[in-house]
Amino acid sequence: MDNLTALFKEKNLKLTPQRYAIYKYLKSTKSHPSAEMIYEALRPDFPTMSLATVYKTVKTLIELGLVQELNVGEDNFRFDANVDTHPHIVCTSCGRVDDIEDAVFEHLNEEVENYTNYKVNTHKLYFYGVCPNCQGEL
Amino acid sequence: MDNLTALFKEKNLKLTPQRYAIYKYLKSTKSHPSAEMIYEALRPDFPTMSLATVYKTVKTLIELGLVQELNVGEDNFRFDANVDTHPHIVCTSCGRVDDIEDAVFEHLNEEVENYTNYKVNTHKLYFYGVCPNCQGEL
DNA sequence: ATATTAATAGATAATATTTTTCCTTAAAGA
DNA sequence: TCTTTAAGGAAAAATATTATCTATTAATAT
Ligand SMILES: [Mn+2]
Ligand SMILES: [Mn+2]
Ligand SMILES: [Zn+2]
Ligand SMILES: [Zn+2]
Numbered sequence: 001m002d003n004l005t006a007l008f009k010e011k012n013l014k015l016t017p018q019r020y021a022i023y024k025y026l027k028s029t030k031s032h033p034s035a036e037m038i039y040e041a042l043r044p045d046f047p048t049m050s051l052a053t054v055y056k057t058v059k060t061l062i063e064l065g066l067v068q069e070l071n072v073g074e075d076n077f078r079f080d081a082n083v084d085t086h087p088h089i090v091c092t093s094c095g096r097v098d099d100i101e102d103a104v105f106e107h108l109n110e111e112v113e114n115y116t117n118y119k120v121n122t123h124k125l126y127f128y129g130v131c132p133n134c135q136g137e138l
Numbered sequence: 139m140d141n142l143t144a145l146f147k148e149k150n151l152k153l154t155p156q157r158y159a160i161y162k163y164l165k166s167t168k169s170h171p172s173a174e175m176i177y178e179a180l181r182p183d184f185p186t187m188s189l190a191t192v193y194k195t196v197k198t199l200i201e202l203g204l205v206q207e208l209n210v211g212e213d214n215f216r217f218d219a220n221v222d223t224h225p226h227i228v229c230t231s232c233g234r235v236d237d238i239e240d241a242v243f244e245h246l247n248e249e250v251e252n253y254t255n256y257k258v259n260t261h262k263l264y265f266y267g268v269c270p271n272c273q274g275e276l
Numbered sequence: 277a278t279a280t281t282a283a284t285a286g287a288t289a290a291t292a293t294t295t296t297t298c299c300t301t302a303a304a305g306a
Numbered sequence: 307t308c309t310t311t312a313a314g315g316a317a318a319a320a321t322a323t324t325a326t327c328t329a330t331t332a333a334t335a336t
Contacts, residue, residue: 014283014332050286071209089256103253115241118227118267125263129256152303152312188315193294
């Protein structure tokens with residue numbers, strides 16, 4: 001019995017095929033998809049699944065601490081099954097959102113406490129630029 | 139003739155009382171208001187102004203480079219007449235959004251270029267924590 | 277295996293935010 | 307003052323997300 005099964009059981013949540021598929025898909029991809037993108041990606045395997053189920057499931061996964069929400073400045077949210085605090089970069093030309101690998105900014109929370117009276121818990125860091133693909137198309 | 143008048147003239151835009159008031163209000167406040175909050179704040183002086191005008195105006199101001207948009211993870215946008223790249227902190231208890239004064243993170247763009255093939259232009263940095271007011275209420 | 281029960285999927289309606297449309301008004305310049 | 311054209315306001319439309327409601331199904335016990 002794996003972690004996921006145990007966690008769902010602990011919270012009296014049912015591990016349905018839809019939930020399992022959505023989480024597995026988020027774990028498998030580095031594309032930081034929106035709800036709509038998840039819905040489209042899973043449609044071939046789950047043609048009857050509704051978009052509302054995607055929204056409800058990602059919310060559940062977030063509450064479980066299995067997924068985090070990203071806000072890159074679009075009119076929708078994106079989701080990431082990597083729940084560690086890590087920076088992202090957005091291509092302002094094609095809209096893709098990538099992780100920035102190996103860059104560590106965990107010291108930022110402590111560093112900023114010297115400049116504010118807040119108790120600082122976490123941060124979100126989004127870079128904006130032009131991805132290699134879009135640089136080529138100039 | 140001030141800068142604002144000149145800039146609007148250059149772009150063939152009209153400097154209406156509504157636009158002037160919205161920009162002046164954004165310049166005057168540190169609260170990073172949403173469109174709705176701007177609308178409510180100016181309602182006493184501009185009781186006939188519509189919310190659509192607020193939305194249209196902030197969009198215009200952004201295109202002029204006079205205002206920037208923030209995405210702290212709410213279901214709406216906030217606006218800031220300080221267009222310099224600077225970090226913000228969000229109170230997860232009461233929702234207020236503050237500047238972090240004096241903290242300089244301008245080196246981040248260059249630093250991160252070592253970890254990605256993107257051409258990096260700018261970034262947005264949001265901290266999350268508990269503000270002094272809300273710390274007292276525990 | 278079957279029955280029981282409570283949670284969830286899916287359909288749909290509702291809500292919230294933002295944008296668009298369309299017509300009237302008014303800013304800017306002559 | 308007159309003309310031109312951008313912009314305001316009201317309302318509808320478009321998007322994204324959430325809530326409601328009923329049938330289904332996962333989980334557990336028998
Ligand atoms: Mn990521
Ligand atoms: Mn600010
Ligand atoms: Zn790109
Ligand atoms: Zn607070």
